[in-house]
Amino acid sequence: MMYSQFKLIMCLFLCVLAINLAACGGGSDTGTAPQGSSEQSAQPFLPGERLQLDAFSSDYTGVSYPLKIYLPQNRAANKRYPVIYVLDAEWRFDTIADSLDDNKMAVILVGIENYVDEGYQHRETYSQWPLAKDYFDFIRKELAVEVEARYPIDQSDRTIMGHSNTGLFVGLALLMDDPQQPFFHRHVSFDGSFWAHTDTTSQLIDDRRAQSSTLKSRTILVGANGKIGNVLYVREFDAQLTRANFAQLDMTYLEYKQDHIPVVAHSVDEVLSALYRD
Numbered sequence: 001m002m003y004s005q006f007k008l009i010m011c012l013f014l015c016v017l018a019i020n021l022a023a024c025g026g027g028s029d030t031g032t033a034p035q036g037s038s039e040q041s042a043q044p045f046l047p048g049e050r051l052q053l054d055a056f057s058s059d060y061t062g063v064s065y066p067l068k069i070y071l072p073q074n075r076a077a078n079k080r081y082p083v084i085y086v087l088d089a090e091w092r093f094d095t096i097a098d099s100l101d102d103n104k105m106a107v108i109l110v111g112i113e114n115y116v117d118e119g120y121q122h123r124e125t126y127s128q129w130p131l132a133k134d135y136f137d138f139i140r141k142e143l144a145v146e147v148e149a150r151y152p153i154d155q156s157d158r159t160i161m162g163h164s165n166t167g168l169f170v171g172l173a174l175l176m177d178d179p180q181q182p183f184f185h186r187h188v189s190f191d192g193s194f195w196a197h198t199d200t201t202s203q204l205i206d207d208r209r210a211q212s213s214t215l216k217s218r219t220i221l222v223g224a225n226g227k228i229g230n231v232l233y234v235r236e237f238d239a240q241l242t243r244a245n246f247a248q249l250d251m252t253y254l255e256y257k258q259d260h261i262p263v264v265a266h267s268v269d270e271v272l273s274a275l276y277r278d
Contacts, residue, residue, distance in 0.1 A: 069108070
């Protein structure tokens with residue numbers, strides 16, 4: 001009787017021991033997680049941080065501009081990221097940042113808001129020639145120097161993006177930049193106000209072509225052909241650049257049956273996809 005109880009107890013003990021060893025991997029610990037475990041899986045994309053920065057005062061334009069920044073949360077140590085400088089940030093920053101989140105793009109976004117005066121006159125005049133030169137110098141010689149010293153920005157992959165008047169400015173920035181070592185490498189103009197000085201813009205294209213037949217940029221022009229829009233003038237700017245036949249100008253023209261304001265939100269996903277396509 002006692003022998004039978006002893007056998008029963010030993011059987012139970014051995015069963016429990018076998019179960020525990022199986023739960024621990026059978027005692028063959030290699031120090032690595034099993035294949036397909038959560039430790040080896042890729043970190044999921046997290047929405048970026050959105051921060052309001054201190055306003056930046058410019059010696060070139062004589063005013064201060066409120067600033068925003070979007071930073072990918074999945075930042076890796078010692079890695080630098082493409083950057084988009086978006087103008088009219090009080091209206092366009094969140095739209096672009098939302099699209100970066102939705103499309104899981106690890107890009108830094110710097111938002112430049114406007115100096116607010118009566119009728120946004122400063123925005124209009126500094127988006128046009130010749131004051132656009134001073135605004136351009138503010139961005140590349142003052143603002144970018146400070147921002148790019150503080151954040152992990154890839155200085156070989158800068159984009160500038162604007163809409164309406166600042167969309168015109170983006171076109172001018174394309175033509176004003178250094179032919180050999182351009183500051184911006186990608187340009188996006190949403191329904192730019194190219195009607196503002198058609199003759200001047202045409203002359204600037206001719207002058208730039210005389211400087212160099214190479215124009216290093218991936219440029220995206222968006223036209224709004226709804227009831228309200230600048231599509232005719234955007235088409236003409238696109239045609240002028242095409243006729244100039246610049247080498248290394250990778251140009252995409254996109255047109256949408258949208259009005260002037262909503263065309264940005266409507267087109268932004270396609271624009272970002274084209275901007276960063278392989």
